Amino acid sequence: MAAVTRFHLLQPSTLLKSSSILFRYHHATPFFTISANNNADLRQFRRGLGDRNLSTIPPLRIVVQVLNRDSSHSIVSDLLDYLNESWTHFHATAEAKRQLVAAGFHLLNENEDWELKPGGRYFFTRNMSSLVAFAIGENYSIGNGFHVIAAHTDSPCLKLKPKSASSKSGYLMVNVQTYGGGLWHTWFDRDLSLAGRVIVRAEDGSFSHKLVKIKRPLLRVPALAIHLDRTVNTDGFKPNLETQLNPLLATEADKISEEKSDASSKAAHHQLLMQILTEELGCQVEDIANIELNVCDTQPSCLGGANDEFIFSGRLDNLASSFCALRALIDACASPDDLLNEHAIRMVALFDNEEVGSDSCQGAGAPTMFEAMRRIIDCLGQKIVAECGFARAIHHSFLVSADMAHGVHPNFVDKHEENHRPVLQKGLVIKHNANQRYATSGITSFLFKEIAEPHNLPTQEFIVRNDMGCGSTIGPILASGVGICTVDCGIAQGYPCTEICGKEDVDIAYKHFKAFYRTFSSIDRKLKVDF
Numbered sequence: 001m002a003a004v005t006r007f008h009l010l011q012p013s014t015l016l017k018s019s020s021i022l023f024r025y026h027h028a029t030p031f032f033t034i035s036a037n038n039n040a041d042l043r044q045f046r047r048g049l050g051d052r053n054l055s056t057i058p059p060l061r062i063v064v065q066v067l068n069r070d071s072s073h074s075i076v077s078d079l080l081d082y083l084n085e086s087w088t089h090f091h092a093t094a095e096a097k098r099q100l101v102a103a104g105f106h107l108l109n110e111n112e113d114w115e116l117k118p119g120g121r122y123f124f125t126r127n128m129s130s131l132v133a134f135a136i137g138e139n140y141s142i143g144n145g146f147h148v149i150a151a152h153t154d155s156p157c158l159k160l161k162p163k164s165a166s167s168k169s170g171y172l173m174v175n176v177q178t179y180g181g182g183l184w185h186t187w188f189d190r191d192l193s194l195a196g197r198v199i200v201r202a203e204d205g206s207f208s209h210k211l212v213k214i215k216r217p218l219l220r221v222p223a224l225a226i227h228l229d230r231t232v233n234t235d236g237f238k239p240n241l242e243t244q245l246n247p248l249l250a251t252e253a254d255k256i257s258e259e260k261s262d263a264s265s266k267a268a269h270h271q272l273l274m275q276i277l278t279e280e281l282g283c284q285v286e287d288i289a290n291i292e293l294n295v296c297d298t299q300p301s302c303l304g305g306a307n308d309e310f311i312f313s314g315r316l317d318n319l320a321s322s323f324c325a326l327r328a329l330i331d332a333c334a335s336p337d338d339l340l341n342e343h344a345i346r347m348v349a350l351f352d353n354e355e356v357g358s359d360s361c362q363g364a365g366a367p368t369m370f371e372a373m374r375r376i377i378d379c380l381g382q383k384i385v386a387e388c389g390f391a392r393a394i395h396h397s398f399l400v401s402a403d404m405a406h407g408v409h410p411n412f413v414d415k416h417e418e419n420h421r422p423v424l425q426k427g428l429v430i431k432h433n434a435n436q437r438y439a440t441s442g443i444t445s446f447l448f449k450e451i452a453e454p455h456n457l458p459t460q461e462f463i464v465r466n467d468m469g470c471g472s473t474i475g476p477i478l479a480s481g482v483g484i485c486t487v488d489c490g491i492a493q494g495y496p497c498t499e500i501c502g503k504e505d506v507d508i509a510y511k512h513f514k515a516f517y518r519t520f521s522s523i524d525r526k527l528k529v530d531f
Helices: 002-008 039-049 078-083 089-102 258-266 271-281 315-334 368-380 383-395 443-453 475-481 504-525
Strands: 023-026 031-034 061-066 123-126 130-136 145-150 157-168 169-177 192-201 208-213 250-251 287-298 303-304 310-313 345-351 397-400 428-431 459-462 486-492 490-495 500-501
Touching: 002 443, 078 089, 078 303, 078 310, 078 315, 078 504, 089 123, 089 192, 089 208, 089 250, 089 315, 089 345, 130 315, 130 368, 145 315, 145 368, 145 475, 145 504, 169 287, 192 271, 208 287, 250 271, 271 287, 310 315, 310 504, 315 345, 315 397, 315 490, 315 500, 315 504, 345 368, 368 383, 368 475, 397 443, 397 475, 397 504, 428 443, 428 504, 443 459, 443 486, 443 504, 475 486, 500 504
Parallel strands: 031 061, 145 345, 145 397, 397 486, 428 459
Antiparallel strands: 023 031, 123 130, 130 345, 157 169, 157 287, 169 250, 192 208, 192 287, 303 310, 310 500, 428 486, 490 500
């Protein structure tokens, strides 16, 4: 009560003009949850709080959350912030980590024992490029299922080679390698820069990884003038990806001495580039042990179109899906009552390396998610029944594989099957393929649409033409890993360096995913198949 009395002295009603702030005191633990209907109310609350000293005995901790958002709430502006922060898969994972911690999720370490309990919310990262977060229902028992949304953090891009320094005709160039299946001609003549992670040596001899993002335009891949390539508009632009895709960094400076010239020629990366990195990181060149950098487009993510109805951004594939899934989990578990009647475990899994096949320790081809499921069952039950419990849990589980979908191009309509042409602003696209390039089945597509129906959320269907090849995603990899029922879906978009999707589809995806977490347990019980 001392903590309650001390907090009441703040007269919280004077901190807000709105009455949408809810103060909840948790008797089991000495902290308040401050809940609001929108971010504007929270910002006003924080400003009103100022530098007030809330320390007391017992200690008082205040957890601030946005709860109970109404159906009209949009997450588009928050998505734009996430995209602008997340230039690389490392930054996307770090930002997801920050948001989970702010929402009250507890960070776990894969190298340590886990202590879990029903009603708890937890997450861990791997390689700082993949992440698994989960919330355990208060009524969970061993053998109950996992309700999972899986996406990926990586996007097609150019990456620096281990030895990136090269010079041509008096210019400093940066050697790059292509990552994933990008439309590489769209990377020409854009304001580019670098972001990623750097391994830095500390004074005590230890090493740490630090994220870096050079926000100013640093690089450019210049196209050839039309006067020197007269047939480019008729024959097509077909650059050699090894010799003609290297970004320009600077003109060569005069050599101060032969010694400096020799040292520069032997360096893996240009000294000028390394100096720029040290300025960003606040370290010395000799402290940098290794770098892992992506070439990034500096153009900010923004709304576009005459009615501001589109999102123009790089990395929509697949950070838009990742953010919608992450936000849906956070908001579906924000209130202490949200998990009160839940019998399952709600989970988000964000993987790396989808664009190149997922075969890595941080990709969907690794057993990361399923190992986490086993550990959760071990922690919550008797280890002697864990194997049986895991098998039963998988049978009761459902996976939503969320990856962006091919929206129909108005100038290339014939590239889509005529009855399955996803359009922007019309809801999530359920992906089908008879040859199992997508993991969707008649059962899983039915259940996914049943989730949407009570909320009047639209869905679309996609199949590829019979005379064209079909891409794939993490859905079949995870579905075949342990036999988990899966639906493949995604937001319709276009696919150049700077991509486009409909802002309404972002909110629809968020609402669909949140409804999945909140209602799937009851919907799944209505359908009987293998009985």
